[in-house]
Amino acid sequence: MRLLDFKRDGADWPLREASRFVAAGGFRWHVQELGQGPPALLIHGTASSTHSWRGLAPLLARDFRVLTFDLPGHAFTTSERRPDLSLTGMAEALTSLVAKLDFAPRLVVGHSAGAAILARLIAEGRLAPGLFVAINGAFLPFEGIARNLFPAAARLLFVNPFAAHLFAWKADRTTVANMLAGMGTKLDLRGLDLYVRLMSNAAHCGGALEMMANWDLSRMPDELARIACPTLLAIGANDKAIRPEDAEKVARRLPNGRIEKLHGLGHLAHEEAPERVAALIRDSAVAAGLIGDG
DSSP: OOOOOTTTTTTTOTTGGGEEEEEETTEEEEEEEEOOSSEEEEEOOTTOOGGGGTTHHHHHTTTSEEEEEOOTTSTTOEESSOOOOSHHHHHHHHHHHHHHHTOOOSEEEEETHHHHHHHHHHHTTSOOOSEEEEESOOOSOOOTTHHHHHHHHHHHHHHSTTHHHHHHHHOOHHHHHHHHHTTTOOOOHHHHHHHHHHHTOHHHHHHHHHHHHTOOOTTHHHHHTTOOSOEEEEEETTOSSSOTTHHHHHHHHOTTEEEEEETTOOTTHHHHOHHHHHHHHHHHHHHTTSSOOO
């Protein structure tokens, strides 16, 4: 499969001036770093990339030294060998990256599956933030028949050598806009076109499919109980990918969790309204003592 090329496909990539490449754990990571202050780590969700933070990262960079990156199998991060895109594998890979960069975040922000990766790392003591923010975090396994059906469907698609190419071939503006609408999200044309660019690439689609096929959240409910730091569950009230009502179940398992509903926003709330999400995170960071109220 043709990999995305940063010189060609990333020539106009959001926050390109903050980009660099770092070798760690068998990966060549595309990372972006901007701002000054307490370190903050941002992790995107499945099928996304650093572009997901194009609006939020510069706002957080007014108070924090912000680091974000493309997950293994996604966008411009590449591997010397076939990567392990399970939750365990992603956690191991990220551990190698933060160790290489000597980066100890005080604020961590994860969207969807990115929040689950952070939860695993915090529960295992690999990260010790002062504040954990989950934007529509994907913490709970599917229920009922979907528990086996969705991962099995992803595995079937992944083992089919034509599946990723088929997804990429079908990824035009209308298809991707409909996919986002199915998650309760509507983006501007710039945001839509960036997802079209990603989803038009078979290697990126293949990485997203493999991640879904190997995702196991069975340990997550117990891991949530071991997250002692203040945890903010930022929930898009219109999210159709992860049920907003699941946040109540998650909050009950967290020792120090609270919920903030983002009315009018969907699964990609941080892309739809970065100013609103940034203000919420900043207020929470002040309350957690990470930054001053200045």
